[in-house]
Amino acid sequence: MGEIKGKKASGKKEHHLWKSRDSAQSGQKALTLVRIVCKLPNEKEAVYGALDKWTAWEIEFPLIAVAKALKILRKRGQWVRVIQVAKWMLSKGQGATMGTYDTLLLAFDMDQRVDEAESLWNMVIHAHMRSVSKRLFSRMISLYDHHNMPDKIVEVFADMEELRVKPDEDTVRRVARAFRELGEEEKRKLVIKRYGLKWKYIHFNGERVRVRTEAWEDNESAN
Structure with missing residues (x-):
């Protein structure tokens, strides 16, 4: 039994060293x-x-x-x-993953190559429609937000809703702002009501304060 245990331990050690190498x-x-x-x-x-x-x-x-x-x-x-x-x-x-697409969309965004980002996005959304990650949707909405394209933000958000992908808080904020810029006030309020969080933490006078979503909505309207 002692020899068997020793062999098992040795095997594990060799496997670990191989992975490290x-x-x-x-x-x-x-x-x-x-x-x-x-x-x-x-x-x-x-x-x-x-x-x-x-x-x-x-x-x-x-x-x-x-x-x-x-x-x-x-x-x-x-x-x-x-x-x-x-x-x-x-x-x-090789490497045709959501992670690769995310990195490439970020690079296109940072290098001001919106047309190429759109081409990649259209390919991804048509080829992998049911498996597009929340992160990738958020990345594309963020890209359009950086380049002041509210109509495109709304288009991507429509795909999110159709595929039942729930947006994160930053995406909700960007979409709400896009609707406001397009003069779609009712849709802006609906997005916040449907997806906005009940509570939001903000920093006020150096302290972290919890406020209701309605207060955040009022602040968005004032900006």
Whole structure:
């Protein structure tokens, strides 16, 4: 029995070491990818060519390493490089997840590429209609809000309602503001009544105070 227990413990240890080593390798690969793309000219052919060369000797597509590289580039605010790497990955038929789409929409937003964001959004909403995440809806509404496009906010919100996706508090605020800008006061009030929280915390005179939603609504009307 003692030998069996010892073998089990040894097996667990080896498995743990293998996972740690694999994680470290993907981290190093991610850093290498980041270094490569950041030295390249801003040309699609140059970037795609270098990334193809980076994966030339890989048996399987290094999806984890690419995902980590995108996180690094996102943290550094390298939005053009985020877009290039994400598009390259998708062109290889890899990483087509809600997380990738979210990162790409954020990068399009930050790089002022609204048209490309809309093209991606239309593809996602038609191909994955029933599985589009709340986060992705919120991201698109946030993008339209940043670029002062209230009519587009309302369109995305209509899809949310049709698919029964409940908006978060920030999205409710953006949608309510969009309806106000469009002169749709009754719809603005309806959105707040239907989705707004009963209580909201605000900071007043340096303290955190709980107020009713109606008070927040009145404040929104005054702004």
